[in-house]
Amino acid sequence: GQQVQQSPASLVLQEGENAELQCNFSTSLNSMQWFYQRPGGSLVSLFYNPSGTKHSGRLTSTTVIKERRSSLHISSSQTTDSGTYLCALGTGGNNKLTFGQGTVLSVIP
Amino acid sequence: AQTIHQWPVAEIKAVGSPLSLGCTIKGKSSPNLYWYWQATGGTLQQLFYSITVGQVESVVQLNLSASRPKDDQFILSTEKLLLSHSGFYLCAWSPGGNTLYFGEGSRLIVV
Numbered sequence: 001g002q003q004v005q006q007s008p009a010s011l012v013l014q015e016g017e018n019a020e021l022q023c024n025f026s027t028s029l030n031s032m033q034w035f036y037q038r039p040g041g042s043l044v045s046l047f048y049n050p051s052g053t054k055h056s057g058r059l060t061s062t063t064v065i066k067e068r069r070s071s072l073h074i075s076s077s078q079t080t081d082s083g084t085y086l087c088a089l090g091t092g093g094n095n096k097l098t099f100g101q102g103t104v105l106s107v108i109p
Numbered sequence: 110a111q112t113i114h115q116w117p118v119a120e121i122k123a124v125g126s127p128l129s130l131g132c133t134i135k136g137k138s139s140p141n142l143y144w145y146w147q148a149t150g151g152t153l154q155q156l157f158y159s160i161t162v163g164q165v166e167s168v169v170q171l172n173l174s175a176s177r178p179k180d181d182q183f184i185l186s187t188e189k190l191l192l193s194h195s196g197f198y199l200c201a202w203s204p205g206g207n208t209l210y211f212g213e214g215s216r217l218i219v220v
Contacts (some may be wrong), residue, residue, distance in 0.1 A: 041147070041197045043211040056116065086153070088209075096168060097145075097209060099153040 003027050004089045006100035013107045016060050019074040020101045023087030031090030032070045033097065036083055043086070046072070050090075077107045113169055115200050115212040122190050122219055130185040130215045132200030140202040143209065144182040159183060177178045179215035201204040 007022045023032070047054050047061040049070065054061050058077075059092040063070040070087055084104050088097040114136045123129060134140050144156040146169075157166045157175035165175045172191060176184045183200055199211040 009117075011169045022220065031208075035211075040214075041199075041216065042213045043199065045210065095151075096155050096158070101152050 002097050003086060003091075003098050004100040006085075006103050008103060009101065010055075010104040011106070013077045013105070014073055015077060015079055015107055015109050017077055017107075018080075019077055019105060021072040021074070021085050021087075021105075022072045023072075023100055025070075025089045026066050027089070027091060029065065029089050031092060031097075033088045033090065034061055034070070035088065037086055037102065038083060046085075074105075077105075079096045079107045079109055081105060082107050111140075111210070112211060113200060113212040113214055115198075118201070118213070119216040122191075122217065124192055124219055125179055125189050127192070128156070128185075128187050128190050128217070130198055130200075130217075132183040132185075132212055134181045134183075134202045135203065137204065140178060141205060142177060143201040143203070144183065144185050145193050145199040145201060145211075146196055147199070151196070154201070154215075156184075159184070160170065191217045192219050 003026050005024050031050045033048050036044045049061040049063050051063050051065050058075045061074040084102045086099050086102045088099045114133045116131045142159045143155050146156050147153045155168045159177040162180050173187045195218050198215045201209040203209050
């Protein structure tokens with residue numbers, strides 16, 4: 001089965017609303033990263049968060065290892081937040097990242 | 110500061126033609142290097158990784174090969190492209206920890 005599952009698959013928000021993106025994984029992890037994928041395809045690293053909670057501006061990432069989940073919270077969404085958000089589970093010794101399918105976020109004005 | 114550069118940005122190639130995609134990392138010696146691939150609408154998959162010059166490990170078989178001719182260079186290639194090779198190719202580097210830093214990517218369309 002799929003090791004990393006993201007939900008929801010897509011999300012539409014009104015500007016100013018908050019978003020909660022989920023990432024559930026079925027195996028033990030070495031690392032958890034969240035990325036923003038620009039419409040052109042390049043990736044921007046948002047968080048490296050193997051456990052606990054981290055904050056960066058309007059973004060918060062929380063990883064709970066024993067529950068095998070990680071979340072990305074976006075507060076006061078803006079239209080420029082639109083794009084695809086990917087979580088990636090790090091396992092093994094070669095820094096292999098197993099990516100989720102992503103959540104496509106659309107923020108409308 | 111470290112920089113990662115991929116080339117070309119995009120290519121349209123015919124089935125059966127050869128391919129070479131390049132990736133260069135500046136500002137970091139002996140990085141771990143990776144190739145990832147994403148089919149249109151698909152999930153990113155790791156293809157290859159390399160921890161040192163001349164050494165490359167394959168993760169997924171896609172009739173592609175990779176080489177690391179220099180410490181700062183990672184090349185992805187094939188002699189004969191298939192339609193299924195179309196997609197987005199990303200190079201990444203790691204300082205040895207668990208954080209990866211990605212290049213801007215190369216988009217390939219095989220016709």
